[in-house]
Amino acid sequence: xxxxxxxxxxxxxxxxxxxxxxxxxxxxxxxxxxxxxxxxxxxxxxxxxxxxxxxxxxxxxxxxxxxxxxxxxxxxxxxxxxxxxxxxxxxxxxxxxxxxxxxxxxx
Amino acid sequence: xxxxxxxxxxxxxxxxxxxxxxxxxxxxxxxxxxxxxxxxxxxxxxxxxxxxxxxxxxxxxxxxxxxxxxxxxxxxxxxxxxxxxxxxxxxxxxxxxxxxxxxxxxxxxxxxxxxxxxxx
Numbered sequence: 001x002x003x004x005x006x007x008x009x010x011x012x013x014x015x016x017x018x019x020x021x022x023x024x025x026x027x028x029x030x031x032x033x034x035x036x037x038x039x040x041x042x043x044x045x046x047x048x049x050x051x052x053x054x055x056x057x058x059x060x061x062x063x064x065x066x067x068x069x070x071x072x073x074x075x076x077x078x079x080x081x082x083x084x085x086x087x088x089x090x091x092x093x094x095x096x097x098x099x100x101x102x103x104x105x106x107x
Numbered sequence: 108x109x110x111x112x113x114x115x116x117x118x119x120x121x122x123x124x125x126x127x128x129x130x131x132x133x134x135x136x137x138x139x140x141x142x143x144x145x146x147x148x149x150x151x152x153x154x155x156x157x158x159x160x161x162x163x164x165x166x167x168x169x170x171x172x173x174x175x176x177x178x179x180x181x182x183x184x185x186x187x188x189x190x191x192x193x194x195x196x197x198x199x200x201x202x203x204x205x206x207x208x209x210x211x212x213x214x215x216x217x218x219x220x221x222x223x224x225x226x227x
Contacts, residue, residue, distance in 0.1 A: 001169055034213040036152075036214075038152070043202060043217035043218070043219070043220070044152065044217060046213055046214060046215050049212075049213040085151075087151065087152050089152075089213070089214075091211065091212065091213060094164075094166030095166050095168045095169060096154040096157065096166070097154060097168075098144075098151060098152040098153060098154060099151075100151050101151040101152070
């Protein structure tokens with residue numbers, strides 16, 4: 001099975017900060033990686049797929065990059081509504097897998 | 108509007124069985140592969156199982172393989188998850204999720220979740 005390792009698992013940041021989250025795959029997955037945002041008590045919300053394509057209408061401050069085994073999600077200027085937990089998911093091969101999540105909290 | 112409504116959750120003893128259902132509406136159900144994703148309280152997301160539009164391309168997480176069975180009835184616009192030999196570590200909210208294609212893709216719609224609690 002393909003393992004996804006997200007780092008950091010937790011980060012504390014301020015509004016306006018640039019934030020980068022990393023997702024590493026245990027084997028190559030080309031660009032078959034999605035990013036989701038989840039807020040407490042809510043279902044996840046799709047952000048980016050494949051690795052660098054922002055969902056239609058999504059805020060341009062979100063961007064993704066990478067291919068193969070290393071991927072990043074960047075928020076260029078953190079906004080109050082961005083405080084949430086972010087997950088990566090590989091869609092290359094069954095069984096699909098999620099990363100462990102990165103919780104972004106207000107400093 | 109895409110609507111996914113899970114049912115069948117509840118409290119069950121270890122070793123027993125439970126069947127989750129997901130009623131889909133607002134889209135052409137047999138145009139999409141479907142997944143089950145779970146989340147233990149306060150924990151991260153875990154993909155559980157997926158099924159293609161015509162019930163092919165079925166996959167399971169290692170943690171449930173051999174115990175859980177996914178199925179769908181396109182005539183009834185419904186997705187199912189038969190869960191046998193349940194364990195305490197299966198306790199979680201179970202989400203029905205629609206992908207973006209007939210054989211898979213990322214998830215663009217989620218149900219509200221059904222809570223399964225495995226405890227004696």
